[in-house]
Amino acid sequence: MKSCLSLGAALISAGLLSACGITQPVAPDTPPTPVPLRNRTIEELPPPKGKVLVSVYAFRDQTGQFKPAPDSSYSTAVTQGATAWLMKSLTDSGWFAPVERENLQNLLTERKIWRATETEKDKSAPPTLPPLTPAPIVIEGSVTSYESNVRTGGAGARFLGIGASGQYRVDQVTVALRAVDVRSGQILANVISAKTIWSRQLSANVFRYVSLQRLLEMEAGYTRNEPTQLCVKEAIDAAVKMLVAKGVKEKLWFPADPKDPKMAVLDRYGEDEMEIPPAHVEEALNRVKDGGS
Incomplete structure (x- = not known):
């Protein structure tokens, strides 16, 4: 009987060790897995009467939050590349046509190089490099807050040395977005959106004597954390969708x-009744659609 128990314990231990091997980091030769970054809700928005030219200078992190120890005392809790996410969301919505402003100095330098390569004959001819397109609307905003441990909880049970437990934690990230009229400085629309960030942990363990001097101890666990940067992107996507909806409601775009x-x-x-834009608005939208000519 003791030999059977020893064999059973050995088999269980071997299975546990093999399971632990599965949880090890992915081997270096494993091909990369693409992360889905498309937001089909953004892409399913109705088409606009004409795309609105907008400029985005910076979409900053104003949370002032850093990752908790022991991760790092100098790493921020949210991504510092939120401007790139915002530009993608504006483009994917189909309602806005963003122009480059974040790295405007690089663009101006390249245009100077372009002009420097022109010959005297080229300079006397009509300019081949058209002027930059101005944007009538500036999109401003930021990641305004990141709250940790907004909600936590868990449950567990143990019987005769066999138990299981689960815990969860909820964080929240909030972003603000507004559209500003360049001519008057008036804020045309202002929206705020928030996204929850879930972290889950499940664990199971066994701790019991299989014989007088033989102890069986097993433990397994699973943890999943939502990527913070993707949650920031989803919050930005939601803010852009709200901006489109509010603009339609306020008859800013159609x-x-x-x-x-x-x-x-x-x-x-x-739900508001949609109106056809006035003649001068329709004409301006047509100019934007034709490339600003």
Whole structure:
């Protein structure tokens, strides 16, 4: 009987060790797995009557939060590349046409190099390099807050040395977005969105004597944390969608077809009667659609 118990304990230990091997980091030769970054809700927005030219200078981290120890005392809790996420969200929405402003100095330097390579004959001819396109609207905003441990909890049970438990933690990131009229400085629309960040941990363990002097001890666990940078992106996507909906509601920009079935995506932000834009607005939108000519 003792030999059977010893064999059983050995088999269980071997299985546990093999399971632990599975949880080791991925081997270096494993091909990379692409992370889905597309937001189909953004892409399912109804098409606009004309894209709005916008400029984005910076979308900063104003949380002042750092990663908790022991990770690092100098690493920030949220990504510092939120401007790139915002530019992607504006482009994917189909309602806005962003122009380069974050690295404007690089663009101006390249234009100077372009002009420096022109010959005297080229300089006497009409300029081949058109002027930069101005944007009538500036998109401003920031990551305003990152709250840790907004909600925590867990549960567990143990019986005769066999137990299991689970814990969770909820963080929250908040972003603010606003559209500013360049001519007057008036804030046309202002929205705020928040995204929860879930962290889950499940564990199970066994601690019991299989015989007088033989102790069986097993432990396994699983933890999953939502990537903070992707949650920031989802919050930005939601803010852009809210900005589109609020702009439609306030008649700042207009859909191509007010009766488009895709307008249902914006219904949660209020139902207002859509109006055809005035003649001068329609003309300006057509100019933007034709490339600003």
